[in-house]
Amino acid sequence: xxxxxxxxxxxxxxxxxxxxxxxxxxxxxxxxxxxxxxxxxxxxxxxxxxxxxxxxxxxxxxxxxxxxxxxxxxxxxxxxxxxxxxxxxxxxxxxxxxxxxxxxxxxxxxxxxxxxxxxxxxxxxxxxxxxxxxxxxxxxxxxxxxxxxxxxxxxxxxxxxxxxxxxxxxxxxxxxxxxxxxxxxxxxxxxxxxxxxxxxxxxxxxxxxxxxxxxxxxxxxxxxxxxxxxxxxxxxxxxxxx
Numbered sequence: 658x659x660x661x662x663x664x665x666x667x668x669x670x671x672x673x674x675x676x677x678x679x680x681x682x683x684x685x686x687x688x689x690x691x692x693x694x695x696x697x698x699x700x701x702x703x704x705x706x707x708x709x710x711x712x713x714x715x716x717x718x719x720x721x722x723x724x725x726x727x728x729x730x731x732x733x734x735x736x737x738x739x740x741x742x743x744x745x746x747x748x749x750x751x752x753x754x755x756x757x758x759x760x761x762x763x764x765x766x767x768x769x770x771x772x773x774x775x776x777x778x779x780x781x782x783x784x785x786x787x788x789x790x791x792x793x794x795x796x797x798x799x800x801x802x803x804x805x806x807x808x809x810x811x812x813x814x815x816x817x818x819x820x821x822x823x824x825x826x827x828x829x830x831x832x833x834x835x836x837x838x839x840x841x842x843x844x845x846x847x848x849x850x851x852x853x854x855x856x857x858x859x860x861x862x863x864x865x866x867x868x869x870x871x872x873x874x875x876x877x878x879x880x881x882x883x884x885x886x887x888x889x890x891x892x893x894x895x896x897x898x899x
Contacts, residue, residue: 671737672876689718695796698779702789707776717748737874794891805866828856
């Protein structure tokens with residue numbers, strides 16, 4: 658698989674949203690569907706119950722999709738991650754100030770999101786002693802990496818190598834010095850040289866997909882490396898505090 662050219666990043670989901678064209682709502686919904694859990698977890702960390710956090714997150718997403726003024730967004734909102742958190746904070750502040758807030762379930766457009774597993778995922782993630790803002794970045798990084806792994810899995814499945822990916826994905830999450838190629842090659846019925854070539858290709862494709870996914874949340878492709886540094890740093894920080 659060849660690496661995408663720089664031109665690939667010229668139009669991303671976030672630039673489509675900011676342009677406020679005919680595809681803006683679809684692009685925004687795609688981004689929100691991908692990165693809703695960090696929002697839910699952020700709300701939970703501010704003391705809301707499971708049910709209230711679900712409804713607040715749903716209401717926020719619905720209101721976000723109703724907006725049609727994305728063209729007016731300022732340049733500093735080049736990161737969808739930062740824009741979304743700022744918008745959520747503003748929404749939560751307005752909700753607190755609003756007298757007689759709507760009862761749960763009233764006139765809210767519901768997204769088909771997996772709330773059942775969200776609570777379990779939050780309980781696990783909330784054991785880490787970090788600030789809500791830092792936790793938000795970490796959850797964003799986790800969602801990003803999970804999307805990349807899912808895309809890779811789908812690509813292998815389409816080529817008829819789904820089981821091969823499940824056996825190989827350990828090379829994406831294990832430190833290089835912790836990998837015994839000879840043992841894994843024997844387990845997979847491959848020679849060690851062939852395994853090393855396969856791992857090299859897997860990691861290369863993983864990096865390509867990672868950059869592509871990050872790019873979709875940015876308005877400027879020159880920000881990719883910086884955003885990757887922030888997200889991977891947040892992931893490592895949260896992991897070390899577990």
